[in-house]
Amino acid sequence: MKKAITLILVLTQLNAHAVINGQETSPNDVFSVKLNIKHQHWLNSVQEWDKYESTCSSVIVGTHPLTIITAGHCLKEIELDPNNQLPKITITDTNFDQLDSINISNAFYYPFSEIENNLALDVAILVFDKSLPKNVKSVSIDTNPNLGDVLVCGFGSASNEAVLFNPRCSVKKTLNNLDDFYAVMPKQYEQSDPMLHIKARAQFHYKQEIISSLDYLTAINRLDSKHQYSAAEPMPTHGDSGGPWLAKTADEGFLLVAITSYVERFYNKNDDWSFFAKEAPLDDYPYIAYGVKFNSPEVKSLIENAKANGADITLIDTTIR
Structure with a gap:
C-alpha cells in the first residue's frame, strides 16, 4: 500500500479539454x-x-x-x-x-x-x-459532508470543446438516492429503447455491487430541470478522474468532499434520442458520474x-x- x-x-x-x-x-x-x-x-x-x-x-x-x-x-x-x-x-x-x-x-x-x-x-x-x-x-477534506451542490472540476476531454490550458468546472447537484436508477435514466427512455435501458441499468447496479456501502459514494447526473437527458448539461468525462468535488463554506471558501471516480456512458446511440450528435463519440455522453468520499x-x-x-x-x- x-x-x-x-x-x-x-x-x-499541453493542450487539454475539461469537464x-x-x-x-x-x-x-x-x-x-x-x-x-x-x-x-x-x-x-x-x-x-x-x-x-x-x-x-x-x-x-x-x-x-x-x-x-x-x-x-x-x-x-x-x-x-x-x-x-x-x-x-x-x-x-x-x-x-x-x-x-x-x-x-x-x-x-x-x-x-x-x-x-x-x-x-x-x-x-x-x-x-x-x-x-x-x-x-x-484545500482541506471534509470527512463527513452534508452534500447538496458541489463544484466539480477536471482536465478531461470532449470532442467538441475548444482547447484550454485550465480545468473546467461546473456546479452540480448531488443525487439524494443512489438506489434510484430512474434518477439518472428516466422511464421515457426505457420505453423508446428497452435494450439500451437494460444495459445501462445493469451497469448502474454493477457499480452498487462493488461498493462496500453507498454511504461512501455520491453522484451527479446529466438531467436538466425538466428531468430529461441533455447534452448541454456539464458532466465529467474521460480524464476527469481524480478531480475535486468542492463544497462552498459559509465564508465563501471550499472544502473537498469527494473526487471523481467512475463515469458511466451509453453503450451505443439511439436515433430516436435527439440529444445524440452523429459526429460525437460516446465518450461525450456520460449519464452518471460517481464521486468517492473520504468517510470509509x-x-x-x-x-x-x-x-x-x-x-x-x-x-x-x-x-x-
Whole structure:
C-alpha cells in the first residue's frame, strides 16, 4: 500500500479539454493539477509490453510538503522506469514555475485488484519531497459532508470543446438516492429503447455491487430541470478522474468532499434520442458520474497512514462544529 514514486514537473503546458460544458477556471482557484500517466500491459500472445498513456485530474490537499489526491484507478498498470523501478508519471499545466523538478517521497493507494472489487477504495495520495510557495493554494477534506451542490472540476476531454490550458468546472447537484436508477435514466427512455435501458441499468447496479456501502459514494447526473437527458448539461468525462468535488463554506471558501471516480456512458446511440450528435463519440455522453468520499474506514486509514509518513492533509468534520 505504500510505494515510492518519482514525478517530473513538466513546465510546458499541453493542450487539454475539461469537464464537458464547464466554465474555464484557474487551476489555483480550485486546487487542481493534471497528471499524465504512462502504463504498460503484458501481451502474452506476442510476449511483449503494450504501452499506452492516460490523463487524470488531481487536487492539492497540502503544500508543506506538496500532497495531492487522485483516483486510485488512475494508477492501474503504471509503467515502471527500468532504471529505478519507479512509475512514469508527469504533472502538467501548473503554475509551479519556481520548481525545476519534484519527486514523490511516498504514495499511498490500494491495488487496482482491490479497487475493482470495492469502489470505496478509489483514492490515491501522493506526497512530494518539496514544499510549494505561499501563492499555491490547497484545500482541506471534509470527512463527513452534508452534500447538496458541489463544484466539480477536471482536465478531461470532449470532442467538441475548444482547447484550454485550465480545468473546467461546473456546479452540480448531488443525487439524494443512489438506489434510484430512474434518477439518472428516466422511464421515457426505457420505453423508446428497452435494450439500451437494460444495459445501462445493469451497469448502474454493477457499480452498487462493488461498493462496500453507498454511504461512501455520491453522484451527479446529466438531467436538466425538466428531468430529461441533455447534452448541454456539464458532466465529467474521460480524464476527469481524480478531480475535486468542492463544497462552498459559509465564508465563501471550499472544502473537498469527494473526487471523481467512475463515469458511466451509453453503450451505443439511439436515433430516436435527439440529444445524440452523429459526429460525437460516446465518450461525450456520460449519464452518471460517481464521486468517492473520504468517510470509509479504509480511506480514513489510508489518510492517517499518509499523515504519519509526512503527508500534509487537514481533515474537518463539519457535523461536529
